[in-house]
Amino acid sequence: MSALPSFDEVLASYDPAMGLEVHVELNTNSKMFCGCPTAFGAEPNTQVCPTCLGLPGAMPVVNAKGVEAAIRIGLALNCEIAEWCRFARKNYFYPDMPKNFQTSQYDEPIAFEGYLDVDVDGDTFRVEIERAHMEEDTGKATHVGGATGRIQGADYSLIDYNRAGIPLIEIVTKPILGAGERAPEVAKAYVAALRELIVALGVSDARMDQGSIRADVNLSLAPKAPAGSTAGEVVLGTRSETKNVNSLRSVERAVRYEMQRHASVLDAGGKVLQETRHWHEDTGVTTSGREKSDAEDYRYFPEPDLVPVAPSREWVEELRGTLPELPWVRRARLQAEWGFSDLEMRDTVGAGAFDLVEQTIAEGSAPQAARKWWLTELARRANETGVDVAELGVSPAQVAAVQRLVEGGTINDKLARQVFDGLLAGEGTPEEIVAARGLEIVSDDGALSAAVDKAIAENPDIADKIRDGKVAAAGALIGAVMKEMRGQADAGRVRELVLEKLA
The missing domain is CATH 1.10.10 (Arc Repressor Mutant, subunit A)
Incomplete structure (x- = not known):
């Protein structure tokens, strides 16, 4: 492919439309339709049974906790909850699905017509939710040999069916229009807000690095709409679907790259192929996967072995009462309590330090002192080592202990930096490091x-x-x-x- 147009050149000629499909693995103790355990990291093919392997005569049973989690997710996303819904068979051949079909929901999802408001640098952007439906995860394929880890060029493939049948909730947005130059940021902010919500609900650990939350990024471009056009008059272009994007940064980068790639194809007079694509974190590009199927190609039909799900309105309202304080509501409350400015709060959240600051304050530190250490000294060290600040290896309790030493006059801010050196080197508690390194302030x-x-x-x-x-x-x-x-x-x-x- 020739050199891609710049992002500004894309925006001058085209309007982007996005659709995001986020798959959330639930943290139930057993799979969606059988009693097999769901622990991550078990030996391959040790958490399987005739049901999740699709053996003849094995009968599925719906996991009640999975249904409960789906309803709570739907309620948190401001969705309507179906009074009656059922499962369907999504038919396709792929080696990671031993039954040759996936038990999912098609035209009757458990939750539908919702929305999630997301913050993008102080501006609120509403993302409309089309549906949140229940299904099961597939197995995991490992392609051995070759340079890319993909099936193309591999010598052989290994399949682990432990993940096959783990409960999934797929959350599908309506087309996101009008984001323009902020489309990549909106996509990232939406997935980040959704992940926060899922963690707050306690229904999944939402670990993107382990695949327990994954995003599929649908994108299309259309010629720039004339001034005054309404959303109903916009004609969407042909979409591509970038599969299984597994970090917030990659969601943003994938949207930006696909906008430039689509524009390059269209500028050259070509047609965008409706296909799935793979995101490559190392090179920042996508490559072709397979031609994308439409719904009719999956030959959906109602699952004959499962009864419909009909949650009573009393149960739904009971579950509504279990919803926690929403993350953004909690942030607004704590911002007021801590006395942070909007900019200070945005920087704290953007640095991934919000929970760390909260925990440090709970350990006794003043809010500004907690923020100071996490967003300066510790954030700098995290950047130098290429890890998130939460993975640095310093705990909120330790930061609070360092601050107590400063406030007590035992050390000053400059000496505290040496204490953090000792903490990262595993030299003991802050007090032990001060004593061992002889850092105490001289006041004699x-x-x-x-x-x-x-x-x-x-x-x-x-x-x-x-x-x-x-x-x-x-x-x-x-x-x-x-x-x-x-x-x-x-x-x-x-x-x-x-x-x-x-x-």
Whole structure:
């Protein structure tokens, strides 16, 4: 493919439309239609039975906890909950689905017609939800040999059916129109908000790195609509579907890349192929997978071995009462309690440090002190090592302990940085590190007085300025004393001694 047009060039000629399909693995103890365990990381093909392997005569039974989780997700997404719905068979041949069909929901989902409001740099963007339906996950294929890890070029493939049958909720948006240049950001913000919501509900650990939440990114471009056009007049272009994008950053990058790729095809007079595509994190591009099937190609028909699901209105309202405080409502409440500005709060959330700051405050730190450490010293170290700040290896309790040492006058901010060095090196508690490294601030007047005398003797011109009433010049002598004492002097007491000796 020739060089892609710039993002600005795409926006000058085309309007993007997106659709996001997010698959959430539920954290039930057993699979959706059988009693097999669902623990992540078990030996391959040890958590299977005749039902999830699709053996003749095996009969499925619906997991009640899975249905409950689906209803709670639907309610949290402001959806209507069906009074009656049923499962269907989605027929296709693929080796990771041992039955040759997937038990899913087709035209009768359990939840539908909802929405989720997401924040994009202070602006609220409403994403409309078409449906949230129940289904089962497929097995995991590992392609051995070849350079890409894909089936093309592999020597052989291995299938682990442990994941086959794990409860899934698929959340499907309506076409997202009008996002324009912010389309990549809106996609990322939506998946991030949805992940937050799922974690708050407690129905999944939502680990993108383990595949327990995965996003499929549908994208199309259409010629830029004339001014004054309404959404109903917009003609959507041919879409591509980038499958199983497994990080927030990749969702944003995949949308941006696909917008540029589609524009390149259209600018050259070509036609976009309706297909699935694979995202490559290392190169930041997508590659073709297979031609995308339409719904009729799956030959859906009602699952004959499962009875319909008909949640009573009383049960639905009972589950509505179990919904937790929504993450964004909780953030607004805590922002007011902590006294953070909107910018401070956005930076805290954007750095992935919100929960860490909250936990540090719970351990006794003042809000601004907790924020300071996580967003400066610790965020810098996380960036240097290429990990998220939550994965750095320093706990909120440890940060709170460091802050107590600062507030108690045992160390200052500069020495605290050395304490964090020790924490990252596994040298013990903050108190143990201070003792072992000899970091405690020196406040003994004898030692400080000697250091002040030396600084005065070595800087007579500055001393004369102070004697003449230029008290601001004392900072230079204080700095000299701090350097002499390796940052361990009590700066406040040093200032007092300087002025006592020279005033």
